[in-house]
Amino acid sequence: xxxxxxxxxxxxxxxxxxxxxxxxxxxxxxxxxxxxxxxxxxxxxxxxxxxxxxxxxxxxxxxxxxxxxxxxxxxxxxxxxxxxxxxxxxxxxxxxxxxxxxxxxxxxxxxxxxxxxxxxxxxxxxxxxxxxxxxxxxxxxxxxxxxxxxxxxxxxxxxxxxxxxxxxxxxxxxxxxxxxxxxxxxxxxxxxxxxxxxxxxxxxxxxxxxxxxxxxxxxxxxxxxxxxxxxxxxxxxxxxxxxxxxxxxxxxxxxxxxxxxxxxxxxxxxxxxxxxxxxxxxxxxxxxxxxxxxxxxxxxxxxxxxxxxxxxxxxxxxxxxxxxxxxxxxxxxxxxxxxxxxxxxxxxxxxxxxxxxxxxxxxxxxxxxxxxxxxxxxxxxxxxxxxxxxxxxxxxxxxxxxxxxxxxxxxx
Amino acid sequence: xxxxxxxxxxxxxxxxxxxxxxxxxxxxxxxxxxxxxxxxxxxxxxxxxxxxxxxxxxxxxxxxxxxxxxxxxxxxxxxxxxxxxxxxxxxxxxxxxxxxxxxxxxxxxxxxxxxxxxxxxxxxxxxxxxxxxxxxxxxxxxxxxxxxxxxxxxxxxxxxxxxxxxxxxxxxxxxxxxxxxxxxxxxxxxxxxxxxxxxxxxxxxxx
Numbered sequence: 037x038x039x040x041x042x043x044x045x046x047x048x049x050x051x052x053x054x055x056x057x058x059x060x061x062x063x064x065x066x067x068x069x070x071x072x073x074x075x076x077x078x079x080x081x082x083x084x085x086x087x088x089x090x091x092x093x094x095x096x097x098x099x100x101x102x103x104x105x106x107x108x109x110x111x112x113x114x115x116x117x118x119x120x121x122x123x124x125x126x127x128x129x130x131x132x133x134x135x136x137x138x139x140x141x142x143x144x145x146x147x148x149x150x151x152x153x154x155x156x157x158x159x160x161x162x163x164x165x166x167x168x169x170x171x172x173x174x175x176x177x178x179x180x181x182x183x184x185x186x187x188x189x190x191x192x193x194x195x196x197x198x199x200x201x202x203x204x205x206x207x208x209x210x211x212x213x214x215x216x217x218x219x220x221x222x223x224x225x226x227x228x229x230x231x232x233x234x235x236x237x238x239x240x241x242x243x244x245x246x247x248x249x250x251x252x253x254x255x256x257x258x259x260x261x262x263x264x265x266x267x268x269x270x271x272x273x274x275x276x277x278x279x280x281x282x283x284x285x286x287x288x289x290x291x292x293x294x295x296x297x298x299x300x301x302x303x304x305x306x307x308x309x310x311x312x313x314x315x316x317x318x319x320x321x322x323x324x325x326x327x328x329x330x331x332x333x334x335x336x337x338x339x340x341x342x343x344x345x346x347x348x349x350x351x352x353x354x355x356x357x358x359x360x361x362x363x364x365x366x367x368x369x370x371x372x373x374x375x376x377x378x379x380x381x382x383x384x385x386x387x388x389x390x391x392x393x394x395x396x397x398x399x400x401x402x403x404x405x406x407x408x409x410x411x412x413x414x415x416x417x418x419x420x421x422x423x424x425x426x427x428x429x430x431x432x433x434x435x436x437x438x439x440x441x442x443x444x445x446x447x448x
Numbered sequence: 449x450x451x452x453x454x455x456x457x458x459x460x461x462x463x464x465x466x467x468x469x470x471x472x473x474x475x476x477x478x479x480x481x482x483x484x485x486x487x488x489x490x491x492x493x494x495x496x497x498x499x500x501x502x503x504x505x506x507x508x509x510x511x512x513x514x515x516x517x518x519x520x521x522x523x524x525x526x527x528x529x530x531x532x533x534x535x536x537x538x539x540x541x542x543x544x545x546x547x548x549x550x551x552x553x554x555x556x557x558x559x560x561x562x563x564x565x566x567x568x569x570x571x572x573x574x575x576x577x578x579x580x581x582x583x584x585x586x587x588x589x590x591x592x593x594x595x596x597x598x599x600x601x602x603x604x605x606x607x608x609x610x611x612x613x614x615x616x617x618x619x620x621x622x623x624x625x626x627x628x629x630x631x632x633x634x635x636x637x638x639x640x641x642x643x644x645x646x647x648x649x650x651x652x653x654x655x
Contacts, residue, residue: 192635226536226626226655250534254638292635312632317512319632 044145044153052345056156059341059348060138062184063158067136070177072160075135077113081105087112088303088329092143106142110338114161115330125164128332132170136160138341152342159323159338166333168277171307171325172284174335178311179290181339182320185348187313189290194297195278196304196324198262199249201270206242209235216246217298223250245271252295256288262295281307303329309337316347361424362394363403371431372403372424379403406432455495455633455640458509458517460502464625467539468518471654475647506531506628515633516641522602522623526563532634534645535627538653542604546570546618549591552598560590561600570600570620588612 041047048056064074081087083095083103089112093105107113114135119126125133138158145153160177162170175191182189199220203213212235219227225247232243248265252258259282262275278295282288297308308324321344323337359380363369364387369379380397382390390402391411400417401408401424408425410417455477459468473479478493489498498514505519506529518537522544544563548556556578561567564582571578581596590596592612602623603609603616627648634641648654 190636192631222530223532223534225534229655253634254642292638294635310631312635314636317510317515317630317632 042153044151046152046154055345056341059185059345060156060158063181063339063341064136064138066180066184067160067177070134070173072134072136075114075117075137076139077107077110077117077137079107079140081107081113084112089143092145094142094144107139108141108143110137110139110141110157110159111161111326111336112330114163115334118163118331122164126331130164130166130333132165133163134160135163156341157338158341159321159336161334161336163331163334163336166306166325166327166335168280168284171281171335174323174325174337175281175285175291175307175309178309178321178323178337182311182313182344185344186351187316187320187347190312190314191291191309192294192297192312192319193278193282193291193307193309194294195274195307196298196301197274197277197306198266198271198295199298200301201268201274202242202246202249202266204270205266205268206239206246214301217301220246220249220296221298223296225250250296253293256282256291256293258293258295278307305329306335313347315350318343318347320344320347359397359399360420361401361403361408362390362397362399364390365403365406368403368406368428368431371428375427377424377427455516455637455644456498456514457495458498458500458505458514458519460505460519461499464502464518464520464540465499467625468537471537471539471648471651472644474651475644477644503527509628509630512630512632514630515637516627516629516644518625519628520623521626522563522566522621524626524628525621526565528565532629532631533626534629535648536655537625537627537648537651538655540623540625542602542623543616544600544620544623545603545616546598546600546620547588547591547603547609547614548598548617550613550615554597556598558596559598559600560587560596562587563600566620567600574618588614 081104083093083105084090087093087105089108093108096104096106098104114137118133122133125131136159139156140154141157142154145151162174175193179189179191199217203216208216212231216228216231219231228247228250232246245266252262252265259275259279263272266272278293282291285291303326304324305327306325310319310322312319321337321339323335325335327333357378359378361369361372361377361379362382363379364382364385366381369381372379380399382393384390384393387402387404390404394400394402394411400411400420402411406428408421408428410421459465469479469481477495479495479497480492489496498508500508502519502523505517506524506527508514509517509531510529520540522542524531524533544566556576558579558581559567559571560581560583562583564580567580571580581590583590587599587601588608591599591614600620606616609616627645629641
């Protein structure tokens with residue numbers, strides 16, 4: 037029996053495991069604060085030959101001779117969940133569902149080039165709505181996801197609908213569309229020119245437009261270039277769609293447009309994006325709008341957590357969080373902890389001992405008999421003291437008799 | 449150029465290295481040649497140059513250790529890496545061909561190649577059930593010694609083939625040197641890369 041786990045899987049030792057939990061928790065909290073509810077789906081799925089990642093799925097035989105597959109992607113599983121529990125949305129009703137997920141996925145691939153076969157995915161889907169504000173919301177969350185782990189985000193945004201519109205205008209035969217879109221996505225003008233020469237759209241203007249698409253990347257000015265390059269109404273509509281999303285985005289300066297983005301042309305229907313960070317050569321997340329692919333209206337993205345963590349390795353280590361309060365009063369401590377304040381229980385029973393502990397841990401306050409005392413006599417922490425005291429006061433007013441002492445409104 | 453983030457370039461050893469440096473200079477980069485000391489990674493002025501075997505260039509660029517590089521289209525396709533390849537530099541032109549002993553006509557049973565992936569794709573495409581043997585060195589030898597009854601290899605002038613009484617029976621693809629770019633770098637070092645790409649495209653022989 038080999039001592040190593042199967043190819044493309046690994047053991048995770050305590051430090052790395054703690055880091056992973058921490059990052060997943062931070063992302064979950066971020067999505068929760070934007071109104072995204074956590075859902076869970078089975079890791080074992082019924083094998084489906086039409087699954088978008090069918091070729092990459094691990095198959096297992098079930099005891100009744102059915103075939104199962106290990107989850108290879110959350111999005112199709114969430115689409116199933118929508119069909120089972122929100123049939124109206126699955127049938128096209130416009131009612132927003134904001135869902136987030138986190139868990140393991142498995143890809144049956146050759147574990148080459150720094151790719152593992154088992155990894156953690158966190159992500160979200162905004163289902164049942166399709167408009168510019170929804171797209172912009174997803175883009176905001178993609179950017180915030182990168183910021184949450186302390187990295188500087190740079191978003192690459194495109195709209196494969198633009199390339200699709202041009203291929204339609206050009207009348208590219210079905211058998212050539214994917215190869216042409218792939219050449220555009222790789223900005224391989226040689227390949228593109230050779231292919232166009234081989235089957236000939238017979239329309240010089242369209243050929244010229246297709247050859248210009250690989251260079252339509254950069255800042256917001258790209259939209260104007262695209263309008264000049266592709267004057268056909270179908271193409272203009274797709275440019276307008278992208279412009280509409282950018283108009284709903286709070287700050288477009290961290291965005292880089294690329295109208296040559298054209299991967300999975302038959303899956304993504306609207307805005308698509310990837311996030312990068314300086315000095316890291318691989319995308320941190322990717323996603324987009326896929327109306328009609330699995331559900332009538334849906335957009336989302338997913339993050340490979342291990343890669344995201346790898347990108348944070350160059351960051352200076354985060355300082356160990358210092359406790360804010362050393363507590364001698366347990367009920368009051370519970371109130372502060374419930375509000376997210378880091379409160380450490382004093383190991384000494386007396387005030388002087390607690391003060392010493394606070395100094396040793398750089399905690400600014402001691403909590404005793406329902407009151408906070410500043411350790412620093414100069415009162416540098418007055419603002420924080422006022423906020424935390426108000427929390428304690430609020431709890432006393434909201435829960436009469438909960439604290440000992442003389443009742444809810446003892447002090448004038 | 450001092451405030452712009454500096455490029456890291458992956459270049460293959462040998463003659464292509466010289467030609468690559470030449471076109472990059474022509475495109476406006478100030479690049480010194482390595483000092484002759486066998487430094488694998490050196491500061492060449494406007495870019496840091498890493499020197500490697502050509503088959504490793506796609507890996508370095510795909511993983512972002514290098515921002516960009518120069519590699520033959522044949523090697524790039526064999527690697528399976530998806531890189532941005534905005535410029536065909538035109539030099540190092542060659543064909544990747546199926547080669548057999550002159551006059552051979554029987555069914556091909558075994559094909560030797562340094563390009564096992566492209567060879568297998570080709571055999572599938574033409575409906576051949578031949579097996580593929582991966583070799584690293586002088587592939588023609590496989591034909592001459594009877595290890596394989598055909599080989600897939602690069603043909604530049606055809607002189608080696610003639611000398612060994614071999615002939616080119618089919619062309620799999622035409623290759624030339626490509627300027628390849630990491631997708632993240634293209635977006636993160638846009639100010640440096642975009643003008644460089646445009647300048648490279650403007651050189652004679654490039655597309």
